[in-house]
Amino acid sequence: MKRLLSQNLIIGLLAIGFALILYYPVLNYNFVFDDEMVIVGNRVIRDASHLLNFFTEHTYSFYRPLRSLSYFIDYRYWRLNPVGFHITNILLHGLCCFSFYLLLKLWGAGPWIRLVALLIFLVHPVNIETVAYLSSRAELLGTLFTLLFLLSALCHLTSRRPLHLLISLLFLLGALLSKESFAIAPFLLLILKPHDSPGGHTNPRRNQRRIRIFGFSLILTGVFLAYRFILLKAPTNLRQFDLLLTYPQILIKLPSVLLTYFRLLILPINLSPHHPLAVMPLPSPSVFGVQAALLAGIVILLIGCRKAGRIPFQSGLWILIALLPVSNLYPMPRLLAEKYLYLPSLGFALLFASLCTGKTNAGKKRQIFLAGLAILIFAILTLVRQPVWLSNYSLWKNTSSDRPSSPLTLYNWGMAQFQSGRFDEGLKTLQAAEAILPGQPIILERIADGQGLLGQYDRAIELYLELLQRFPESPTLHLKIGFTYEEQGYPKLAAHYYDEARAMAVRTDTIQVQQLFSVYQELTRWREMGGGLTPATPLLENILALSPDDPDINYRLGQAYEIEERWAEALDCYSRVIDQTGPTAELLYRQGKSHQGANEFKKAMQSYYKSLRQDPKFYPPYFELGGLLAGYGEYEPAERFYRAGLKLKPDDYRAHTNLGSIYQFQGKYPEAIAEYERSLQIENSYKARYNLGFLYLKKLNKPERALPHIQEALHQSTDPAQKKKLKDALSQITIE
Numbered sequence: 001m002k003r004l005l006s007q008n009l010i011i012g013l014l015a016i017g018f019a020l021i022l023y024y025p026v027l028n029y030n031f032v033f034d035d036e037m038v039i040v041g042n043r044v045i046r047d048a049s050h051l052l053n054f055f056t057e058h059t060y061s062f063y064r065p066l067r068s069l070s071y072f073i074d075y076r077y078w079r080l081n082p083v084g085f086h087i088t089n090i091l092l093h094g095l096c097c098f099s100f101y102l103l104l105k106l107w108g109a110g111p112w113i114r115l116v117a118l119l120i121f122l123v124h125p126v127n128i129e130t131v132a133y134l135s136s137r138a139e140l141l142g143t144l145f146t147l148l149f150l151l152s153a154l155c156h157l158t159s160r161r162p163l164h165l166l167i168s169l170l171f172l173l174g175a176l177l178s179k180e181s182f183a184i185a186p187f188l189l190l191i192l193k194p195h196d197s198p199g200g201h202t203n204p205r206r207n208q209r210r211i212r213i214f215g216f217s218l219i220l221t222g223v224f225l226a227y228r229f230i231l232l233k234a235p236t237n238l239r240q241f242d243l244l245l246t247y248p249q250i251l252i253k254l255p256s257v258l259l260t261y262f263r264l265l266i267l268p269i270n271l272s273p274h275h276p277l278a279v280m281p282l283p284s285p286s287v288f289g290v291q292a293a294l295l296a297g298i299v300i301l302l303i304g305c306r307k308a309g310r311i312p313f314q315s316g317l318w319i320l321i322a323l324l325p326v327s328n329l330y331p332m333p334r335l336l337a338e339k340y341l342y343l344p345s346l347g348f349a350l351l352f353a354s355l356c357t358g359k360t361n362a363g364k365k366r367q368i369f370l371a372g373l374a375i376l377i378f379a380i381l382t383l384v385r386q387p388v389w390l391s392n393y394s395l396w397k398n399t400s401s402d403r404p405s406s407p408l409t410l411y412n413w414g415m416a417q418f419q420s421g422r423f424d425e426g427l428k429t430l431q432a433a434e435a436i437l438p439g440q441p442i443i444l445e446r447i448a449d450g451q452g453l454l455g456q457y458d459r460a461i462e463l464y465l466e467l468l469q470r471f472p473e474s475p476t477l478h479l480k481i482g483f484t485y486e487e488q489g490y491p492k493l494a495a496h497y498y499d500e501a502r503a504m505a506v507r508t509d510t511i512q513v514q515q516l517f518s519v520y521q522e523l524t525r526w527r528e529m530g531g532g533l534t535p536a537t538p539l540l541e542n543i544l545a546l547s548p549d550d551p552d553i554n555y556r557l558g559q560a561y562e563i564e565e566r567w568a569e570a571l572d573c574y575s576r577v578i579d580q581t582g583p584t585a586e587l588l589y590r591q592g593k594s595h596q597g598a599n600e601f602k603k604a605m606q607s608y609y610k611s612l613r614q615d616p617k618f619y620p621p622y623f624e625l626g627g628l629l630a631g632y633g634e635y636e637p638a639e640r641f642y643r644a645g646l647k648l649k650p651d652d653y654r655a656h657t658n659l660g661s662i663y664q665f666q667g668k669y670p671e672a673i674a675e676y677e678r679s680l681q682i683e684n685s686y687k688a689r690y691n692l693g694f695l696y697l698k699k700l701n702k703p704e705r706a707l708p709h710i711q712e713a714l715h716q717s718t719d720p721a722q723k724k725k726l727k728d729a730l731s732q733i734t735i736e
Contacts, residue, residue: 011101016094018122019131022382023090026132027083030391033273033412034135036419036522038071040080043517045071047550055177056232062333063228066178067138085134092140093131097122099147100346106154107192109311109354116353116371117346123379124345125268129338132389133273136339142178143343145171146185153189153213157206165213172217176224181325181332182343183225186217191317193310250328250335252282255291257336258327262298264341265319265348268378271385272399275336276406302351311354318347392416400429407437415446423453441467449480449523457488475504476519482539483523491538498539517543517553524556537564551577558590567597585615592624601628619648623655630658635666653683657691664695689713690722694729703733 031040044050044059045068054065054072070088078084097118104114121127130136152168155161175182189210256277264271283291302316326332326340356371388398396413403409410433417426427450434443448463464481471477482497520539540557547553558573571594578587592607605628608621622645629638642659646652660675672695679688693709696702710733714726 008102012095012098015097015101015118015122016091018119019090019094019097022123022379023086023093023131023386025383025386026090026389027086029082029086029132029389031080031082031085031134032389032392032395033133035082035133036392038067038135039075039085041519041522042068042071043550043552044068045075046552048072058232063232064138064179066141066174070137070141082134086132089131089134089137089140092137092144093122093127096140096144096147099144099151100349103147103151103154103192104350106151107311107314109350110357112357112368113311113350113353116357116368116375117349119375120352120371120378121346121349123375123382124265124349125271125378125381125385126264126338126341126345128271128382128385128389129273130342132386133339136342138179139339139342142175142182143346145174145178146182146188146343147346149175149185149217150189150192153210153217154192156213157209160209165216168213169216169220172220173224176221180225180228181340183221184321184325186214186221187321188318189214189217191314191321193314247331249282250331252288253277253335254327254329255288255295256283258295258323259291259298260336261323261326261341261344264338265345268381270402271338272402273338273395274399274403274406274408274412275338276403276408277336305351308355312351315347315350315354319344319351322347393420405436407433407440407443410436411443411446414450418446418450418453423450426450427454441470445477445480452480452484452487457484460484461488473504475501478504479519479539480523483520495538498542502539502542517550517556520556537561549576549580551580554580555587555590558594562590562593562597565597567594570594571598583610583614585611585618585621588614589618589621589624592621596624596628601631604628617648619645619652622648623652623658626655626662627658630662630665635662638662651682653679653685653688656682657685657688660688661691664691664699669695669699684712686713686716689716690726693726697729697733707733 044053054068059068074085074088100121101114101118104117130139149168149171152164152171156164156168172185175185260275299320302320305312305316322344328335353371356367388395393416396409396416399409400413410429414426414429414433417429427447430443430447430450434440434447437443444463445467448460451460461481461484464477464484468474468477478497478501482494482501485497486494537560540553540560544553544557554573554577558570561570561573571591574587574591574594588607588611592604592611595604595607605625608625611618611621622641626638626641626645629641639659639662642655642662646655656675656679660672660679663672663675673692676688676692679685689709690713693706693713696706696709710726710729714723714730717723717726
């Protein structure tokens with residue numbers, strides 16, 4: 001027994017180790033696609049008070065309690081560092097491989113079949129999306145719990161222990177709470193029929209226990225589905241492109257979808273995060289007939305595997321059953337996705353392994369060689385494909401080059417361009433998507449976002465208002481209209497729409513309030529990329545009133561108060577964040593800035609010193625302390641702080657200018673000139689030009705050196721008093 005356990009432990013560690021080695025490059029990848037929404041912008045995974053809501057409410061139109069719970073755990077340890085989230089996905093993939101191996105052992109598969117099936121599943125390129133794409137976590141969790149359910153159920157068949165039955169039902173509940181499509185798990189149990197005896201005779205009592213487990217699991221599944229779709233209700237606000245199809249149109253495309261799935265399992269090339277079947281024309285009757293005939297032939301072939309043996313036949317049935325929930329008999333959010341093949345690929349791996357390593361000795365070496373070659377090719381294809389998932393930009397740039405006429409691909413490519421600060425290019429890409437698929441609300445909304453980013457406020461508001469007529473209860477649209485009005489300089493109109501947005505979010509559910517703040521964060525992040533920032537203070541105050549202890553909302557509101565120079569309110573916000581999350585270098589620095597803005601200079605210095613004690617490599621407090629000390633006439637310590645900060649941030653032109661001023665006050669003119677020159681090499685700043693010009697003119701009596709700096713400073717100056725002083729200096733140089 002101990003030897004068996006140690007063997008299983010070694011195989012489990014090897015499976016997880018191979019998964020980590022194969023997917024090691026993914027650890028350096030960013031959040032992509034829907035990760036930005038369901039993880040980065042998902043406020044509810046950051047607060048333990050929302051744990052119950054995972055099980056009682058939809059999050060972003062989906063009911064995925066265990067996925068949200070796993071994100072919550074990842075966030076507790078890793079915050080928004082994608083490395084931790086990727087480690088979890090890879091570990092789950094390794095655990096699925098190990099559980100699959102154990103299931104095959106109980107199933108009665110031979111050692112070679114188990115090994116080949118495990119490796120094929122581990123390296124199959126079609127599973128890249130499931131492992132590298134963090135939003136696919138539900139597929140990993142659901143598959144793992146399904147395998148554990150089947151393992152526990154098979155244990156009950158042999159042990160007859162009620163505990164194994166109870167554990168199997170708990171695992172089934174875990175699969176259902178991961179994703180409702182795993183409701184097919186009880187039917188997979190029916191096809192798992194290991195030999196009962198060396199002669200292959202069936203055991204009536206074991207069949208009775210199998211039927212009993214199936215009955216209990218079917219009841220549990222029915223209760224869950226009733227809760228999921230009747231009590232919670234299916235969300236009606238899904239606006240994915242794939243739902244443009246009517247149900248009859250989906251059924252007409254069903255053969256195309258299933259044939260594509262079979263092709264991806266057998267020949268995993270031309271992989272893509274978006275297969276544009278939804279927006280392709282419906283097949284003609286003749287094409288539909290050919291596709292239906294091909295599909296029927298594949299089904300007959302899989303069922304015909306019965307002649308090849310028990311395991312090939314059962315693995316063929318596994319593929320067919322696992323494809324049922326993703327065939328769109330009940331419409332899925334996406335018509336076709338590679339992540340939907342994670343569970344079916346287990347059946348494919350077993351079918352491939354059982355056909356390649358049959359019982360006959362004739363040609364067995366050649367079969368094993370072919371299996372090894374297939375594993376190697378699949379592993380290479382997986383490694384080659386992985387870099388596409390590095391970032392949103394790489395993902396959709398690659399996809400758009402393969403599918404330039406797909407509106408969904410163009411939409412996501414435009415959004416990736418927005419996120420990288422390429423607003424002009426992104427707007428053109430979104431307009432191209434809208435030209436292919438006119439009138440799609442989500443594209444129009446993003447076009448309006450782009451127009452707002454580019455300062456085309458009237459066009460943006462006009463488009464938002466058109467959409468608002470179609471979706472009058474949308475808090476997001478009200479938020480964006482308010483945001484645009486504030487950018488345009490109409491604060492009263494902005495406040496009106498902010499109030500409407502907040503009221504609508506509260507009427508919907510508490511999670512909508514958090515999602516509203518996520519939209520605000522997205523807009524402000526884009527504005528910051530473009531060099532601007534809209535505080536949206538009234539909106540943030542409203543949201544904070546609903547979530548007064550939320551540290552991120554307090555932090556954002558503190559920043560908004562800083563922009564408006566409301567230093568006391570900013571200080572209160574930052575102090576609340578410190579109380580809730582503990583002091584960090586960034587928070588103490590912000591606290592110091594608020595004290596400094598309120599002319600509380602000694603308190604500001606204390607906060608800056610605390611900030612440096614928290615993180616000596618955080619450079620901003622060095623510059624602020626240098627400036628304050630210089631203001632007190634303590635030039636030597638001020639000089640030391642500026643030099644320490646410039647070692648960490650050597651390209652800060654303002655710091656070089658201020659250090660030059662400190663040298664100038666001390667009469668160290670060569671050092672001052674050197675710092676001003678370094679500042680001008682980085683940025684043609686007015687202050688450096690002004691100081692350098694008057695240093696040459698007044699202190700060093702070198703008007704010819706002062707002239708170009710005075711002229712450039714005059715060109716940049718907007719202050720009338722400064723302009724007069726610069727003109728007088730120019731007159732003095734001309735006379736001389």
